[in-house]
Amino acid sequence: MGSSRMAIFRNQNLVRPVVAQPAIDARRVFYALTLLAMISLSAFLYLTQACHVARQVDDMLLLEQQIQQLKQQNNDLLLQISQHEKLPLLRQQAQILGFGPPERIEYVEVTVNEEGLPLQAAAPAGAQASVNATLSAARPAASRSGGLLQQAIGQFTGWTRLGTVQAQKPGS
Amino acid sequence: MSKAPEQLYRRTLAVATILLSVVVIVVLRLGYWQIESPPPVSAGGSEQENFSPQRGNIYDAHGYLLAVATTVYDIGATPRNITDAPLVADRLAATLGKPRDKLLELLRQGGAHVPIERGVNEATRQSLMQWGEGILQADARQSRVYPHGTLAASVLGFVTDDGVGHYGLEGHYNSQLAGQPGFRLEDRDVLGSLFYQFRPARDGVDLYLTLDRNLQTFVEDALGRAVVSSGAKHGVAIVMDPATGAILSMATYPGYDPNTRDVSDESVFLNPAVADQYEPGSVFKVITLASALDAGTIAPSSSYYDNSQIVVGGRVIRNSDRQAHGQTSMYDLLAQSLNVGAAHVSTSMGANRFYQYVRRFGFGELTRVDLDDEISGAVRVPGDREWHESDLGTNSFGQGIAVTPLQMLSAISAVANHGVLMRPYIVARLVDRDKVTETAPVAVRQAVSPEAAAQATEMMVYTVEHAATVAAVRGYRVAGKSGTSEVPVPGGYDPQETIASFTGFAPADNPRFSILVVLDRPQKEHWGGLVAGPVFQQIAQYLVTALGVPPDNVNGQ
Numbered sequence: 001m002g003s004s005r006m007a008i009f010r011n012q013n014l015v016r017p018v019v020a021q022p023a024i025d026a027r028r029v030f031y032a033l034t035l036l037a038m039i040s041l042s043a044f045l046y047l048t049q050a051c052h053v054a055r056q057v058d059d060m061l062l063l064e065q066q067i068q069q070l071k072q073q074n075n076d077l078l079l080q081i082s083q084h085e086k087l088p089l090l091r092q093q094a095q096i097l098g099f100g101p102p103e104r105i106e107y108v109e110v111t112v113n114e115e116g117l118p119l120q121a122a123a124p125a126g127a128q129a130s131v132n133a134t135l136s137a138a139r140p141a142a143s144r145s146g147g148l149l150q151q152a153i154g155q156f157t158g159w160t161r162l163g164t165v166q167a168q169k170p171g172s
Numbered sequence: 173m174s175k176a177p178e179q180l181y182r183r184t185l186a187v188a189t190i191l192l193s194v195v196v197i198v199v200l201r202l203g204y205w206q207i208e209s210p211p212p213v214s215a216g217g218s219e220q221e222n223f224s225p226q227r228g229n230i231y232d233a234h235g236y237l238l239a240v241a242t243t244v245y246d247i248g249a250t251p252r253n254i255t256d257a258p259l260v261a262d263r264l265a266a267t268l269g270k271p272r273d274k275l276l277e278l279l280r281q282g283g284a285h286v287p288i289e290r291g292v293n294e295a296t297r298q299s300l301m302q303w304g305e306g307i308l309q310a311d312a313r314q315s316r317v318y319p320h321g322t323l324a325a326s327v328l329g330f331v332t333d334d335g336v337g338h339y340g341l342e343g344h345y346n347s348q349l350a351g352q353p354g355f356r357l358e359d360r361d362v363l364g365s366l367f368y369q370f371r372p373a374r375d376g377v378d379l380y381l382t383l384d385r386n387l388q389t390f391v392e393d394a395l396g397r398a399v400v401s402s403g404a405k406h407g408v409a410i411v412m413d414p415a416t417g418a419i420l421s422m423a424t425y426p427g428y429d430p431n432t433r434d435v436s437d438e439s440v441f442l443n444p445a446v447a448d449q450y451e452p453g454s455v456f457k458v459i460t461l462a463s464a465l466d467a468g469t470i471a472p473s474s475s476y477y478d479n480s481q482i483v484v485g486g487r488v489i490r491n492s493d494r495q496a497h498g499q500t501s502m503y504d505l506l507a508q509s510l511n512v513g514a515a516h517v518s519t520s521m522g523a524n525r526f527y528q529y530v531r532r533f534g535f536g537e538l539t540r541v542d543l544d545d546e547i548s549g550a551v552r553v554p555g556d557r558e559w560h561e562s563d564l565g566t567n568s569f570g571q572g573i574a575v576t577p578l579q580m581l582s583a584i585s586a587v588a589n590h591g592v593l594m595r596p597y598i599v600a601r602l603v604d605r606d607k608v609t610e611t612a613p614v615a616v617r618q619a620v621s622p623e624a625a626a627q628a629t630e631m632m633v634y635t636v637e638h639a640a641t642v643a644a645v646r647g648y649r650v651a652g653k654s655g656t657s658e659v660p661v662p663g664g665y666d667p668q669e670t671i672a673s674f675t676g677f678a679p680a681d682n683p684r685f686s687i688l689v690v691l692d693r694p695q696k697e698h699w700g701g702l703v704a705g706p707v708f709q710q711i712a713q714y715l716v717t718a719l720g721v722p723p724d725n726v727n728g729q
Contacts, residue, residue: 025177029184036191043198050202050366057356057368064223064354064372071226071375075242076294078229082237082319087389107722 220358225351227316228376230328230341232385233420233600239328239342241376242317244291245310247300251282253307260307264288267299291315291431316342322427324388326443327381327598329544330430339441341379341598343544348602351376377604382418382597387411390714392423395689398707399425403695404672408445408577411711414585414677414686416613417594419541447545449574450690453657453700454509455584455675456570458628461506462587463529464517466624472631475501482512482519485561489515492656506631506653507639511569518568526564527553532619533583534593535575541596550574570657571665581688583619584675587632588651588683591625593617633680642705643674645712647723651683652676652708654701659693669693674704678712679724685715 094100111119230239247268254260261276268275268289278286288308292300297310316331329340337346354373360366391409399407411421422445428435435441442448464470480496482489491497491510505513518526530536536551551573552559566572578596586593595614602609620628632651636643643652655673658665672694677686689704689711697703715721 025181025184029181029188032188033184036188036195039195040191043195043202047198047202053368057370060370060372061221061356068223068226068373072243075226075229075240078237079240079242079293079317079319082240085236086320087386102717105717107726109726 221356223354223356223373224314225353225373226375227314227331227335227351228349228378230349230379230381232381232383232388234384235380236385237319238324238381238383238385239316239318242293242315243312244293244315244317245297245312246290247288247292247297248285248309248311249279249288249304250284250307250309251279251286252284254279260304263303264300267296268292285309316430318430320385321429321431323385323392324383324422325427325430326424326441326445327383327422327543328430329441330433339544340443341381341543344542345377345379345599349376349379375605377602379599380601380603382413382420382600383422384420384718387421387715387718388423391421391711392425392427394707394710395423396425398689398691398703402672402691402697402703404691404703405693406444407692408448408688408690409707409711410445410577410581410688411715412581412585412596412686414588414594414683417582417585417596418600418613419596419598420685422598442545443543445577446539446541446543447547447576449547449549449576450671450692451573451657451660452570452575452580452673453655453671454511454514454569455580455653455655455673455688455700456573456575457506457509457514457568458587458632458653458675459530459533459535459583460514460517460526460568461502461631462591462620462624462628463526463533464521465627466591466620467521467525467529469520469525470502470517472502472627475499476505476513476516478510478512480512482515482565484515484519484565485563487562487565489565503631503634507635509569509639509654514568515565518564523554523561523564526568527551529620530567530573532593532617533586534616534619535573535579535583539576539578539582539596541578542599546578547576549576549579570655577688577690580673581675581686584677584688585686586619587625587628588677588686589625590622591618591620593619629680632676636676640674640701640705642701643676643709643712645678645709645716647725648678648712648716648721649680649724650676650678650712651680652705654699654705656698656700670698670700672698672700672703674700674708676708676712678716679721681724684719684721685712687711687715 113119227241229237229241232238249260249264251257257276257279261272261279264270264275265272270289275288278288292310300308301310313333314335315333318325318328318330325340327340329338329342329344331337331342335350337343337349342349352374354371355369356371357369358366359369391411395407395409398404407423407425409421409423410419412419422443424444426440428440433441461470465472476499478491478497478500480491480494489511491512497504497508497510497512500508500510500513502513502517504510505517521529530551530553536549536553538546538548540546551567552563563572582593582596593616595616597611597613600611602611629651632653633649636650636652640652640654643654644650653675655671655675657671657673658667659669659671660666671690671692673688673690675686675688677683687708689707691700691703691707694703716723
């Protein structure tokens, strides 16, 4: 009789822990882990964002400083350019290159069409004016596109001739 | 079998505790950073950081630099650190171009700091610091540099060390040129989280002027020569495009260097072209005649009898030559500059109508040019306590009325511009990064009809061709008029002093420019035609070449 009671008691002890513990703890642990993960993620995001904003502000400050430096350098260069553009210096350089005040200026009458292209030229007395008039008069003979091409060829030819003359008379 | 769940439970609890601790630490650390101290990445740690804008530059009509913002350095020395003062003085003198003895005297004063030179550029600073480390100091500061020195100084004005513009364009456009400072401000929201307010500095706008650097140089040179050779006190010359009111040149003499502003009399800072008034004298007869032609009280063919004097309001008005000229045409009235004729014309108009035209030409009011310190002149009109009936006579030939040189030239330009008075301006456009604001010419009003303006122009051309031939330019019809006015002093006029002026425009049929030259109290010669006329001619001659104006016998159209 006594042994059978003991056996029953043992059986009861064996059953109780197996039924109660696993079902409750697994769910709680899952919830706790999820909650912790979310909190951690939020904290991480917040921290990352705060760092990002702070870094951006720092970058902006650096960029602002760089812009200021570049602007300053730009102004310094402008100042240097203006030093080289001073009229007395330009005058001196022009004289070295053989330029001088105009001695005689002649104006050439050029009739232009609606598009601003010359139609005909009438030259007053003067060799230079005649040359200009001839050059101007040669342009309207061709069509517009042809005229532009001829003008380009003419300019190139004139440039090569000028180069030849300069080569023949150095220092003239 | 019985130990496994318990072990899992314990391990999970341990991991959870660790994670929770990490979260708590992170949150506490965040809270500490945000509440107790600034974030570790914050530079400086100050509540607000300010950024200075860069002042805008000033360019002429062709883009040549006239004023630029730059960093300069004030060089100082520490004499107590110097062991070989003569050597340092030698090196400083070679680099700065200052007298060696003066530098040596400074270096031997002893002490912690002596100023050596202000406002040296970056290249000079580097050159000095190569050997002067430890004994020289270079303090950086923002500065304004005017690369052309005295050129157009009265137009440009200057900027003081505190960054504020004074006089001229620097004063008038100070707020636009200065820009807006930026800042970075640390702040917190309601939850105590840190955030930043950031506004970058907004640089000042760049000004592009109507002024032509080359022309300005020429005009200043011509004016300076005339002032020196005539012994005048000072001079003003203005060149304007009469069709738009654009000021192509505005020269004053004597000038000053805005870089140093080293002057004995600060009144030189004021631009006399807009801030000084004078009695224009016979130049004003052009206005009287144009007004009378428009009012219809005279015609180009009109004449009057000149018996050497006329009484207006009880005051006797005489010609400057004291001669009687008999029957005189309106053309000869202007060419011979007869005061009696001018008074005859103004009295025939009547006071109300005469002063109505004076107002229509812009006298007695600001031209509203974009320069600082402009004054409106002084015109007494009927109804004013100071006005006297005799003023109607004297005002007709430019005495008893005070105008600014710019007012006078604007009025003459109205005659050149078919009777339309334009508002003078000197800034062609403002450039604010990508935004460009062009200045549109503004027509103030139709002062006189185009017909009256054309008739007055013909009279001015006649004047240059028959009397003021000194102002003629070969190949061009030039319209002009001289003026020689007495200088008012307390109790009357100074019999020894005059203000000599000449004004006009060319080509008369299609004016490209108008010019006014004023010389204050010339000593060697007193007549406007003789003193100011040649300056006018030189400038006009230069302009027809520089602007490529074809002569009258060439069809410019």
